[in-house]
Structure formats: C-alpha cells, structure tokens
Amino acid sequence: xxxxxxxIKHPLLGIVHYTKRRGSKCIRVSVTRNGRVRVTLPLFTSxxxxxxxVEKNSTKIMATLERITRQEASRISISxxxxxxxxxxxxxxxxxxxxxxxxxxxxMNERFIITDSAGRCIEKPFTYKRVAIKNNRSNWGSCSTxxxxxxxxxxxxxPDKLRDFVILHELCHLVHPNHGKEFHNLxxxxxxxxxxxxxxxxxxxxxx
Numbered sequence: 001x002x003x004x005x006x007x008i009k010h011p012l013l014g015i016v017h018y019t020k021r022r023g024s025k026c027i028r029v030s031v032t033r034n035g036r037v038r039v040t041l042p043l044f045t046s047x048x049x050x051x052x053x054v055e056k057n058s059t060k061i062m063a064t065l066e067r068i069t070r071q072e073a074s075r076i077s078i079s080x081x082x083x084x085x086x087x088x089x090x091x092x093x094x095x096x097x098x099x100x101x102x103x104x105x106x107x108m109n110e111r112f113i114i115t116d117s118a119g120r121c122i123e124k125p126f127t128y129k130r131v132a133i134k135n136n137r138s139n140w141g142s143c144s145t146x147x148x149x150x151x152x153x154x155x156x157x158x159p160d161k162l163r164d165f166v167i168l169h170e171l172c173h174l175v176h177p178n179h180g181k182e183f184h185n186l187x188x189x190x191x192x193x194x195x196x197x198x199x200x201x202x203x204x205x206x207x208x
Contacts, residue, residue, distance in 0.1 A: 006047050010054065012062050013037045018050055027053045031064050070204050086135070093133050093153035097167075101131055101149065104167050108190060114175050126171045137207045140166045143173035158205060165191055165198040 004020040016037045024042045027050050031037055041050040054061065108126035115121055129147040136152045143149050149170045155163045168190045176183035188195040 004043075008051060010037070010058070012058055013054070013065065016054060018047055020045070029054065029057065029061055031061070031068050033068065035065060035069055037061060037065065067204070089156065090133070090135065090153050093151075093156050097133055097151050097153070097155060097163075098131050100164070101128070101151065101167050101171075104164060105171055108168070108171055112186070112189075125175050128171070128174060140202070140207070141170045143170040143177070145177055147174060152207070154207065158202075162198060162202050162205070165194075165202065 006018045008016050008018065010016050014035070014037065016039060018039045018041065020043050021040050022043050024040050027039065027041045027045065029037065029039050037054075039050050039054060041047075105126050105128065109124045112126070113121055114125040127147075128143075128149045130149075132148070132150045133153050134150055135154075136150070140152045140155060141150060151167065151170070155166055158166075169187055172183055172187045172190060176186060184195060191198055
C-alpha cells in the first residue's frame, strides 16, 4: 500500500488496515459498518508500534467488531423487506404471530395465579381481546388498557427467544399496565429469569 499504508492479517480481526496521517497525534482504531478494522497513526509512529497497540487491545476491538456485525445483521434482516418482500413478511407475520401469542397466553394462564385487590383469583388474566399485526417502526409491540395487543410484523426477523420475549412483555401488561416493579418481576419469571439479558439483546436490533 506504500510508505503511508499497510495491510496486515490478524488471526482474530482479519485484515487490519494501517494508515499514517499527517496531523494525527495518537493511534486510533475504528471498525467500519462492513466489519473492517482501520488503524490511523501519527506520521512518525512506526507500524510495529501500531501493530503492538492493536494486539494489546485485540479483545476490546474484537468485542466492538462483533457488536457492529450483529447490528448490521439485524439492520439487514429488517431492511430486506424494502427490496419487495414487504407483503411476504406481512403474510408470514399474520400466519405465525397470532398463533404464537395464543399459545403463550394459554401457558401464562396455566402457569401464573393472579389475584385482584380483594385477593380473589382472576380467571385467565392473560387473555387478550384482539391482536393486530402492524408495520411499525417505533416499537416491537404494545398493549392497550382495553386489552388489545399490537405486534410488529418485523418480530419474525428476530431470534425466537426475543420474539417470545416481546410477546410475553405485552401479555404481562394485561396484568400490570405499567413498567413498575411488579411488572418486571412477573416478566422476569415468565422468561425464566432472563428479562435483563433479553432486554439488553433486543436493544441490538433496530427498527429504523
């Protein structure tokens, strides 16, 4: 690549691009959206020094590379619908999401005992009134105070565990129409103590 640039294959990071730049005051590492690791270094810093810097920080760089790769994968899986498959996605969602909602609703009604303010058991507390499948870019799902549930058709682009997590989230809102402590306790139990982990993982997937 010449005197000011060099490409070196790293066993974990793949091809790392090193570039000397006038005006640079320190070694900087960046990861592009297509998964390329780029390193810029001051003009009079040796490539060996920059290579050593990358090796020393390879674990952190690898974590960043994996995160960006996951983000891009999620963006692609959702934006793929713009290429003409919107109606196909909608049909798949309508054929699978309501059935999965019904199944999880039944499981929740069997598994949990919910009582009212007087201590009386509520019969089938996780039973919703209707479900709507929408092409929504602002949220994965919602539950109205009337007991109606809306599900984003792009849920079918998520891993099954995250799709179910969103559905369980909305079912829990039938009992607790807020995000208070009782709601989170219920949701955490519903997803096997994985609420925080699933919530964190879900944030890696973008709708826009």
